[in-house]
Amino acid sequence: xRKPHLVAAAxxxxxxxxxxxxxxxxxxxxxxxYREMLADGxxxxxxxxxxxxxxxxxxxxxxxxxxxxxxxxxxxxxxxAYARMPxxxxxxxxxxxxxxxxxxxxxxxxxxxxxxxxxxxxxSEDHKSDLEALTAYVVGQSRGMKMNVSTAHPKEREAFEIxxxxxxxxxxxxxxxxxxxxxxxxxxxxxxDLPNLTTRKGAQLAYTAWPAYRVSQGELRTMQWxxxxxxxxxxxxEPKYGSDATVALTMYLAASANGGxxxxxxIKR
Amino acid sequence: xxxxxxxxxxxxxxxxxxxxxxxEAESRQKALAMMKRDFQSRGIAGIDRLNEDEVQKACxxxxxxxxxxxxxxxxxxxxAAIKFPADGQLLGDWKEGEKLAQSGRGMTWSDxxxxxxxxxxxxxxxxxxxxxxxxxxxxxLYRYGKIRGNSPxxxxxxxxxxxxxxxxxxxxxxxxxxxxxxxxEQQIKHLVAxxxxxxxxxxx
Numbered sequence: 001x002r003k004p005h006l007v008a009a010a011x012x013x014x015x016x017x018x019x020x021x022x023x024x025x026x027x028x029x030x031x032x033x034y035r036e037m038l039a040d041g042x043x044x045x046x047x048x049x050x051x052x053x054x055x056x057x058x059x060x061x062x063x064x065x066x067x068x069x070x071x072x073x074x075x076x077x078x079x080x081a082y083a084r085m086p087x088x089x090x091x092x093x094x095x096x097x098x099x100x101x102x103x104x105x106x107x108x109x110x111x112x113x114x115x116x117x118x119x120x121x122x123x124s125e126d127h128k129s130d131l132e133a134l135t136a137y138v139v140g141q142s143r144g145m146k147m148n149v150s151t152a153h154p155k156e157r158e159a160f161e162i163x164x165x166x167x168x169x170x171x172x173x174x175x176x177x178x179x180x181x182x183x184x185x186x187x188x189x190x191x192x193d194l195p196n197l198t199t200r201k202g203a204q205l206a207y208t209a210w211p212a213y214r215v216s217q218g219e220l221r222t223m224q225w226x227x228x229x230x231x232x233x234x235x236x237x238e239p240k241y242g243s244d245a246t247v248a249l250t251m252y253l254a255a256s257a258n259g260g261x262x263x264x265x266x267i268k269r
Numbered sequence: 270x271x272x273x274x275x276x277x278x279x280x281x282x283x284x285x286x287x288x289x290x291x292x293e294a295e296s297r298q299k300a301l302a303m304m305k306r307d308f309q310s311r312g313i314a315g316i317d318r319l320n321e322d323e324v325q326k327a328c329x330x331x332x333x334x335x336x337x338x339x340x341x342x343x344x345x346x347x348x349a350a351i352k353f354p355a356d357g358q359l360l361g362d363w364k365e366g367e368k369l370a371q372s373g374r375g376m377t378w379s380d381x382x383x384x385x386x387x388x389x390x391x392x393x394x395x396x397x398x399x400x401x402x403x404x405x406x407x408x409x410l411y412r413y414g415k416i417r418g419n420s421p422x423x424x425x426x427x428x429x430x431x432x433x434x435x436x437x438x439x440x441x442x443x444x445x446x447x448x449x450x451x452x453x454e455q456q457i458k459h460l461v462a463x464x465x466x467x468x469x470x471x472x473x
Contacts, residue, residue, distance in 0.1 A: 026402075154290075158299075161291060165300035168332070170325050172318045173376050173451060174444035175435075181406065189392045189404040235376045237314045243307035248300070 044213040044265035047220040051137025060110030069105035082142035083262050086251045088153040095159040097250045099224045100242035102134050118241045122225050135222045142262045149255045163252030172235040204260025212266035314378035324435050333440035340439040347436035351429050359424040359461050366463030386451050397470035414465040415472040427461050
């Protein structure tokens with residue numbers, strides 16, 4: 001029953017897109033859409049506000065807020081925490097990025113089950129994601145601060161080295177690595193500019209603008225989402241949310257961006 | 270010149286490895302094991318996609334710059350596996366080729382099984398001058414046939430290069446569209462026509 005509707009909807013969408021493309025250069029239409037959004041302010045602010053509310057609200061089986069969550073600078077310290085993540089946490093004996101750390105706090109403090117929290121980490125219009133909102137709130141509290149991610153702990157160093165290996169690893173049916181698209185200056189896919197993540201300047205520019213409100217998706221997307229959708233386009237299987245492999249890759253990117261001023265949450269196409 | 274650069278590069282990586290007590294080979298093996306644990310099959314994108322074939326393994330181990338004898342041995346094997354059309358006809362319809370070149374669909378976990386794959390050409394290459402939205406990861410192919418002509422040898426080379434770019438340059442960025450079954454024989458013929466047909470906008 002559902003399929004014919006979907007097909008019809010897809011056909012309609014394709015038809016209207018074709019009409020639009022004839023009327024107006026899609027690139028120009030896209031840029032105009034940006035400007036419209038930017039003039040209205042970045043909708044990421046709404047996610048930040050909802051995230052702050054969620055952070056402070058008593059929730060879950062333990063009826064606890066996240067105000068005692070330790071993001072690395074001590075329980076409850078949010079200001080500046082993101083600019084120093086990922087990092088090693090002694091209580092979990094792991095390197096964690098912000099998102100996997102949020103899951104830890106939601107399980108240990110609030111009593112949620114990790115599998116429930118991470119079941120649908122990426123939200124949609126009718127199913128908003130708490131993790132996206134919480135992430136928006138925390139990253140916003142590092143705005144204007146310099147990225148300062150440590151690789152001093154042996155496990156941090158190891159995550160960085162493994163993350164670098166993942167970045168350069170070619171695989172899947174198309175033999176793509178992250179580096180295939182993000183290893184040289186001045187490259188693009190279609191008209192989309194690709195940051196060169198192997199240079200400090202390129203890594204700083206890209207990393208400090210994420211998470212971001214994605215106009216084309218109508219949602220705020222996190223770094224976990226960014227990697228997840230890159231791997232999809234890389235034709236890889238699906239990375240698990242907050243997994244060690246994604247944290248290691250994030251560690252490589254974040255530490256490469258050290259010294260850059262954090263400027264998120266941003267706004268993107 | 271190139272050799273020196275490679276030695277310098279390997280030296281830097283070896284040094285980086287020392288800081289963790291891990292050699293580059295060790296961190297590579299750890300990364301591979303971690304990925305196999307932390308990725309999962311979804312839709313048509315199975316976890317078996319993380320198994321390296323010999324070309325991927327060589328390119329990963331040697332940072333896309335394998336020793337000459339390794340590259341030659343593997344390129345010969347890749348070349349031998351190219352299936353050229355039995356009918357000897359390599360030129361399809363450039364108009365179909367243009368449609369294929371436009372489409373970036375296929376092989377992701379969000380693509381449905383059985384739906385036809387696109388050629389992804391404009392993602393990375395300039396082709397027809399009418400299409401302004403083209404990528405720059407690969408070289409411009411505008412005037413590809415005008416420059417090279419349309420001889421049987423060029424047709425064969427072009428078909429082979431789309432079928433398996435790694436048979437010509439082992440660690441090329443370009444996917445092996447025929448080798449992995451992403452494009453059919455007929456689709457590759459259409460793309461050869463897009464590049465070589467004098468009527469194709471690529472050659473205007």
